[in-house]
Amino acid sequence: MKGFHIYPKEIMKHFKNPKNLGKMKNADAVGEAGNLVCGDVMRIYLKIKEKDGKKIISDVKGEVFGCIVAIANTSMLTTMVKGKTLEEALKIDKEELIKRLGGREKIPPIKIHCSILALDALHEAIYNYYKKSGIPIPEKLRAEHERIQKSIQEIEKKHKEFLELERNIIDNK
Amino acid sequence: MRVYMDYAATTPVDPRVLKAMLPYFSKKFGNTMSLHSFGIEAKKALEESRATIADLMNAKTEEIIFTSSATESNNLALKGIAFANKDKGRHIIVSKIEHHCVLDSAKWLEKQGFEVTYLPVDKYGIVDLGELERSIRKDTILVSIMHANNEIGTIEPIEEIGKICREKGVYFHTDAAQSFGKIPIDVEKMNIDLLTASSHKMYGPKGAACLYVRKGVKIEPILHGGGHEFGLRSSTVNVACIVGFAEAAKICKKVMNKESERLKVLRDRLIKGCLKIENSHLNGHPTKRLPNNANFWFAFIEGESLVAQLDMYGIAASTGSACSSESLEPSHVLLAIGLKPHEAHGSLRLSIGRWTTKKEVDYVLEVLPGVVEKLRKISPYKGGW
Numbered sequence: 001m002k003g004f005h006i007y008p009k010e011i012m013k014h015f016k017n018p019k020n021l022g023k024m025k026n027a028d029a030v031g032e033a034g035n036l037v038c039g040d041v042m043r044i045y046l047k048i049k050e051k052d053g054k055k056i057i058s059d060v061k062g063e064v065f066g067c068i069v070a071i072a073n074t075s076m077l078t079t080m081v082k083g084k085t086l087e088e089a090l091k092i093d094k095e096e097l098i099k100r101l102g103g104r105e106k107i108p109p110i111k112i113h114c115s116i117l118a119l120d121a122l123h124e125a126i127y128n129y130y131k132k133s134g135i136p137i138p139e140k141l142r143a144e145h146e147r148i149q150k151s152i153q154e155i156e157k158k159h160k161e162f163l164e165l166e167r168n169i170i171d172n173k
Numbered sequence: 174m175r176v177y178m179d180y181a182a183t184t185p186v187d188p189r190v191l192k193a194m195l196p197y198f199s200k201k202f203g204n205t206m207s208l209h210s211f212g213i214e215a216k217k218a219l220e221e222s223r224a225t226i227a228d229l230m231n232a233k234t235e236e237i238i239f240t241s242s243a244t245e246s247n248n249l250a251l252k253g254i255a256f257a258n259k260d261k262g263r264h265i266i267v268s269k270i271e272h273h274c275v276l277d278s279a280k281w282l283e284k285q286g287f288e289v290t291y292l293p294v295d296k297y298g299i300v301d302l303g304e305l306e307r308s309i310r311k312d313t314i315l316v317s318i319m320h321a322n323n324e325i326g327t328i329e330p331i332e333e334i335g336k337i338c339r340e341k342g343v344y345f346h347t348d349a350a351q352s353f354g355k356i357p358i359d360v361e362k363m364n365i366d367l368l369t370a371s372s373h374k375m376y377g378p379k380g381a382a383c384l385y386v387r388k389g390v391k392i393e394p395i396l397h398g399g400g401h402e403f404g405l406r407s408s409t410v411n412v413a414c415i416v417g418f419a420e421a422a423k424i425c426k427k428v429m430n431k432e433s434e435r436l437k438v439l440r441d442r443l444i445k446g447c448l449k450i451e452n453s454h455l456n457g458h459p460t461k462r463l464p465n466n467a468n469f470w471f472a473f474i475e476g477e478s479l480v481a482q483l484d485m486y487g488i489a490a491s492t493g494s495a496c497s498s499e500s501l502e503p504s505h506v507l508l509a510i511g512l513k514p515h516e517a518h519g520s521l522r523l524s525i526g527r528w529t530t531k532k533e534v535d536y537v538l539e540v541l542p543g544v545v546e547k548l549r550k551i552s553p554y555k556g557g558w
Contacts, residue, residue, distance in 0.1 A: 065553055066496065
């Protein structure tokens, strides 16, 4: 177990006082990312209202099973997207999120992956919303969706292989 | 309130130990190999320390080799035995729940042409003796099975293991880093050929440990040089820390029975209290466990967050979650006892010690349910997996 001082203060601030976390009832869209095997799963709930012909995120909630960085980035992302249009929310890129969490230099390299997982969950939520509402899905978002789903399958496959390898070792000896 | 519940990671140095060590830094600082009075003074302290450590495990004085850490002792045991006995055979047996320094030494030996069997354990972490017997072959040269597990506290049946190894004519090494000084060890009665013990897990300083090597056991050194420690571990001897290690052993011998009875009561209070939390489970054996170890898994939450939350309340604990490891793999021990990765992610180890009070245990029991609840509230799995 590494000491918590390895995390930037921005991360610890959100971990200690997370914003907008918990379940949302009657959400207009839900997205999930991560995998139980590797230990981080995030879910993003969106409430979407129409204003001047634009879709606006009027409320957002996140749920997290995961480590300090996972909780912090979900909390951070919810504060960044509240009140934004879906198009604006989609413009938030991973570098911006990493920067808001303290920056690449301060986050341990092994934690970079889970520090952007909430963004995947958000993209999944918006993808699901577009799909459900019959709104054309931008090509970039569709590609994102395919990447996220593929990575989930890969983790599951890797884990299965790992277990099989272990079983073989036991059976053979 | 600051509550230390991570005694299995390391212990504070007992003030009596520190007092015994102090003269050996600036006054009796001699090199044990020097021929003058300064050297003799240091050498005398070293040999007295050796006798004290030997006494606590019923070994002969000259069978104790001082090292710098349990990791070094375990490396010496595995690699030293492997290289000295490779003409007899190249097969080694270890359990799947050994400390990384044993497992990684074994894996390294595999790369050098040795063959390793990793013995499975049951749901409590206990090695299957039948499986051990079946695994021993003509070319088996070493069995290494820990005395007590560092994560889940399970105590292995090492007396029976020792008996099996003795009957089959195979060397038996046990890593007793977590148990030495806490529960009785007798290398004669338990048929142990090599044993690792560590100072900083028993209220001594870091930087001192030992490997017991039974007289007549064929072993090669891994550090070559001045021929210290009967030629088995060259390096200028760290006299101050070894004196501290011995003083710690002296104290442990004196207080062991009383201390372990006291800790068992506190441990069981901790276990009973934690299991009152919904969807909580005990890891390891209910009774065959170290007097100071409690280990749980809490469903639907992740351990690093749990440990960090506890830290905010001043409570120091540890977890086997992947998030807290370098490799992002959950604890191999928890997987070996049959936990699923997501279950192992929610693990919490609370290890108590000499200065743990009932008040501290009750404080943890007061804080923990709220912290678990808080994390479950934000977990997508609060209603089930």
